[in-house]
Amino acid sequence: NINNLPTNNHGRQKGQWEIGLSASPALASKLVKQNGNFSGLLNRKYNSITTNGESAGFSYQVGLTANRKLNENLYIGFGLRYDQIGESVNYNYTIDNFPVLNSERNQIDTYQPLR
Numbered sequence: 001n002i003n004n005l006p007t008n009n010h011g012r013q014k015g016q017w018e019i020g021l022s023a024s025p026a027l028a029s030k031l032v033k034q035n036g037n038f039s040g041l042l043n044r045k046y047n048s049i050t051t052n053g054e055s056a057g058f059s060y061q062v063g064l065t066a067n068r069k070l071n072e073n074l075y076i077g078f079g080l081r082y083d084q085i086g087e088s089v090n091y092n093y094t095i096d097n098f099p100v101l102n103s104e105r106n107q108i109d110t111y112q113p114l115r
Contacts, residue, residue, distance in 0.1 A: 018067040022081075029056040044111050049093050057086035 043049065065079035097111040
């Protein structure tokens with residue numbers, strides 16, 4: 001009879017296998033933060049391009065774990081997990097000018113066209 005088997009204080013039998021399955025979805029969007037006064041060094045429209053060129057991505061994680069209780073205080077466990085992370089970006093732009101820096105104010109004053 002299974003009710004007569006010895007158990008530990010947690011109700012689990014010594015030598016018993018425990019198997020677990022996990023799954024978690026997520027929807028995330030990256031926040032673009034301006035890099036001080038010099039985010040325009042690459043392109044004067046960099047902030048608007050990166051903000052408009054990124055969209056939220058869906059990701060998920062699934063996993064399988066197994067544990068075996070060896071004695072009252074010792075478990076051995078192993079598992080396998082798969083993570084999928086997606087991000088959609090479209091940074092399609094042309095660098096057609098360069099910034100003119102004001103070293104006294106430590107910022108970009110204007111832009112000049114590339115020749």
